[in-house]
Amino acid sequence: MTKVLIVGGTGRIGSSIAQDLLAHTDAEVVLTGRHPQRGQQAAQALGPRSQFLPLDLTEKDKLRAAIATADLVVHAAGPFHQRDTQVLQTCIEQGGNYLDVSDYRGFTRQALALTAAAQTAGVTAIVNTGVFPGISNSLVRQGVEALDQADAVQLSYIVAGSGGAGVTVMRTTFLGLQHPFDAWLDGQWQTVKPYTAREKLTFPSPYGDAYVYWYDMPEAMTLANSFPLQTVITKFGVVPDFYNRATWLTAHGLPKSVLQHPNTVEFLARISYWMTEVSDRFTGTGVAIRCDIQGTQAGETVHHHSAFVHDSAAIAAGIGAGYIAELLLSGELAQPGVYPVEQAVTTSQLLDALTRRQLSLQTPPLEARR
Incomplete structure (x- = not known):
């Protein structure tokens, strides 16, 4: 069974990502967070394929050990204005795929600068996923x-x-x-x-x-x-x-x-x-x-x-990250390097994922402008 480590998985966005993964893949999900009681409750609510690992991002050795056990790491521990790229760098060092829900261009710029290192390591990393x-x-x-x-x-x-x-x-x-x-x-x-x-x-x-x-x-x-x-x-x-x-x-x-x-x-x-x-x-x-x-x-x-x-921005963010995680786990998305969503995910992959989740886009006909 594949294992997905969701850093910051006990938050609203992290939990939504876990829900989507559990519904659409057979992966085991490990949630991390700093508060054991809340984490245990979140894992229990998600069901038997979910577990909780107490983890603070300052605990670098513990973070490295957790990443070593995962097939995919999802970084959902915002705000990303206050984060560095240590999670991504550790994934590259250990050869594991990565995605995040980052929403800050400063973080994005730092992550994209690691493209060459990710390509050398054969790691596919997708940033800025979500809604x-x-x-x-x-x-x-x-x-x-x-x-x-x-x-x-x-x-x-x-x-x-x-x-x-x-x-x-x-x-x-x-x-x-x-x-x-x-x-x-x-x-x-x-x-x-x-x-x-x-x-x-x-x-x-x-x-x-x-x-x-x-x-x-x-x-x-x-x-x-x-x-x-x-x-x-x-x-x-x-x-x-x-x-x-x-x-x-x-x-x-x-x-x-x-x-x-x-x-x-x-x-x-x-x-x-x-x-x-x-x-x-x-x-x-x-x-x-x-x-x-x-x-x-x-x-x-x-x-x-x-x-x-x-009807829920948090659930939509979970879907937007979850379907890309699904693509990575299945091998359908394998593109070593660090990329924003629009460079890595095809339109057909998005539309197929939304259809599987009984969702769709609204796309009226083109309007001529004179």
């Missing part, structure tokens, strides 16, 4: 493949309340507000400020009109390198809209020294999580991705539109 990034990257690949030429991409994400995720995701949100970031616009890197350029877009049911803002995501960097695009825009928003207003005030009203202080991030993450525990009862915890691509087809300017919706 966004992850499924979102594959939406772009699908759209690029549908056109003769793709010029501009906008990925827009909304999450209802907490998204069903834990406080770690809240920390990630506030860490992402701290610094301006580079965006690929009109063929050059330009600096933009997070949570600016408010825009109203129409998302699939049940969301309808919702507001999104500039937000730094690693796919803003990887998509610009993966495809010959002139523009890549990534925007994010929350339902209900008053959370967007509060986030905007946080990003632009607090002094930078205050916003960047770890105690501030922790306070904001916990108070936000407490608030969403209340509002989730009314809004749900779903996610919607809207992908808009401008390009040409048969000499005509066209707009390619696609979308993905799920």
